[in-house]
Amino acid sequence: MRVLGIETSCDETGVAIYDSEHGLLAHTLYSQVALHARYGGVVPELASRDHVRCLLPLIQQALQQADSQSSDIDGVAYTAGPGLMGALLVGASLGRSLAYAWQKPAVGVHHMEGHLLAVMLEAQIPTFPFIALLVSGGHSLLVKVTAMGEYHILGESIDDAAGEAFDKTAKLLGLGYPGGAALAKLAEQGNPQRFKFPRPLIDKPNLDFSFSGLKTAVRNTLAQTAGSEQDKADIAAGFQLAVVDTLVIKTQRALQQTACRQLVVAGGVGANQALRAALQDFMVQYGGKVYFPRHEFCTDNGAMIAYVGCQRLMAGYRNDLQIKVTPRWPISNLD
Numbered sequence: 001m002r003v004l005g006i007e008t009s010c011d012e013t014g015v016a017i018y019d020s021e022h023g024l025l026a027h028t029l030y031s032q033v034a035l036h037a038r039y040g041g042v043v044p045e046l047a048s049r050d051h052v053r054c055l056l057p058l059i060q061q062a063l064q065q066a067d068s069q070s071s072d073i074d075g076v077a078y079t080a081g082p083g084l085m086g087a088l089l090v091g092a093s094l095g096r097s098l099a100y101a102w103q104k105p106a107v108g109v110h111h112m113e114g115h116l117l118a119v120m121l122e123a124q125i126p127t128f129p130f131i132a133l134l135v136s137g138g139h140s141l142l143v144k145v146t147a148m149g150e151y152h153i154l155g156e157s158i159d160d161a162a163g164e165a166f167d168k169t170a171k172l173l174g175l176g177y178p179g180g181a182a183l184a185k186l187a188e189q190g191n192p193q194r195f196k197f198p199r200p201l202i203d204k205p206n207l208d209f210s211f212s213g214l215k216t217a218v219r220n221t222l223a224q225t226a227g228s229e230q231d232k233a234d235i236a237a238g239f240q241l242a243v244v245d246t247l248v249i250k251t252q253r254a255l256q257q258t259a260c261r262q263l264v265v266a267g268g269v270g271a272n273q274a275l276r277a278a279l280q281d282f283m284v285q286y287g288g289k290v291y292f293p294r295h296e297f298c299t300d301n302g303a304m305i306a307y308v309g310c311q312r313l314m315a316g317y318r319n320d321l322q323i324k325v326t327p328r329w330p331i332s333n334l335d
Contacts, residue, residue: 001074001314002066004059004098005306008051008091009083009111010137011035011042014302015058017066017073018310024121026065027303028058029296033178040177041167048086055094062302070102077309080108080319081326082138088325096323105318107309112139112331114304115266117148117311118293121303126262126291131254135247135275136267137163137180140209142254143331145264148311153332154254155207162243163269165211169218169239173232183236184272190230190237195221197242202249207257209250214242240274248278252286261288271298 002025007014011032017025032050036042063069078095081088092108099106116132119125131154134141140157160168163180170179175186197217200210218239225231255263263283269275276292283290297303 001310002068002072003075003077003306003310003313004062004073005109005302005304005309006055006076006078006091006095007111007114007300007302007305008055008087009079009081009300010087011047012300013051013054013058014300014305015055015062016302016306017062017068018303018306020310020314024303024306025068026062027301028061028065029301030054030058037177040171042084044084044086047084048090051087051090055090073102073104075099075104075309075313076102076106077109077305077313078106079111079114079305080324081329082111083327085325085327088327089323092323092325096319096321100321105313107312107317108319108324109305109308109312110329110331110334111300112141113151113334114308116143116145116151116264117308118266118297118301118304119264119291121297121307122291122293124291126264126289129260130262130264131251131258131260132264132266133247133251133270134267135162135265135269137161137167139267140211141331142207142250144254144258144260149334151331151334154258155209155250157209157211159210159212160215162209162211162247163267165215165243166269168215169236172215172219172222173236180268180272184240184274186233187237187240187274190233190235192237192241194234195238197221197238199242199246199249202246207250207254209246211243214239240272244272244275244278247275248282251279252282255286255288261286263288263290265290265292266298268299271295
């Protein structure tokens with residue numbers, strides 16, 4: 001089965017074509033970072049309009065990359081949530097309309113399920129069951145995955161997600177938007193031991209995350225320094241270490257409590273090198289194995305939507321003609 005996947009949940013327009021026999025055939029992406037940078041964050045109305053502008057050219061480009069025509073497409077998948085309402089509606093409306101015009105089945109895909117299974121696009125993939133750490137701008141989740149569509153949430157963010165904390169802290173340090181990657185680069189020049197930041201909730205037995213207090217600690221620390229470039233680098237390094245330590249400690253507990261030996265790390269923060277190195281070191285000591293998607297599939301992309309859509313269409317899932325999106329959609333309520 002050959003599936004066209006469309007991703008428009010936030011500020012990236014992604015289109016891809018995945019074939020169940022031949023794998024990923026095409027992958028195109030347009031980022032709106034430059035559009036939103038002047039505002040210091042995503043402006044939903046501008047995001048929606050830019051998806052409208054970019055989608056059809058990206059679909060045409062993907063078809064050319066895959067050496068395919070519309071008649072070669074067996075199904076259409078689109079992100080149905082969670083995400084920005086307007087942005088989701090752009091992708092869902094076009095995806096459902098194309099499927100109707102081409103007389104092909106369509107299926108709405110959960111954005112976080114896409115991230116969770118993006119690792120299946122790689123040459124080496126985990127077997128079920130495994131633990132997944134999903135860390136992005138809007139979500140921080142620990143999930144036990146027993147099969148496709150069978151996800152048990154072990155822990156989640158109760159306020160700011162890890163990626164959100166990175167972006168807000170970067171803004172405090174004057175690094176602009178998006179700030180996560182800029183903060184990680186600045187941290188390379190800093191002393192992570194100079195400032196001691198809290199590791200939120202590590203003294204609690206649950207597996208939930210909370211990073212809003214860590215962000216406040218950074219603000220208070222910054223106010224007590226001269227605000228030099230070295231001060232900022234040291235704060236960035238200390239902040240990053242606190243986030244990484246917290247994520248690693250919680251992930252260790254999830255693996256030990258479930259007796260799983262396989263870990264998948266996904267989402268935008270999953271591309272952070274300090275986090276990857278720390279989790280790789282732990283998994284070696286633990287006697288397990290960790291899997292990462294390549295960097296381009298950590299951020300939002302159409303490839304993960306095309307892959308999940310293909311699996312769901314082959315399993316018999318279909319959406320009717322109603323165009324429905326769900327901006328707030330827990331992965332525990334997937335079906």
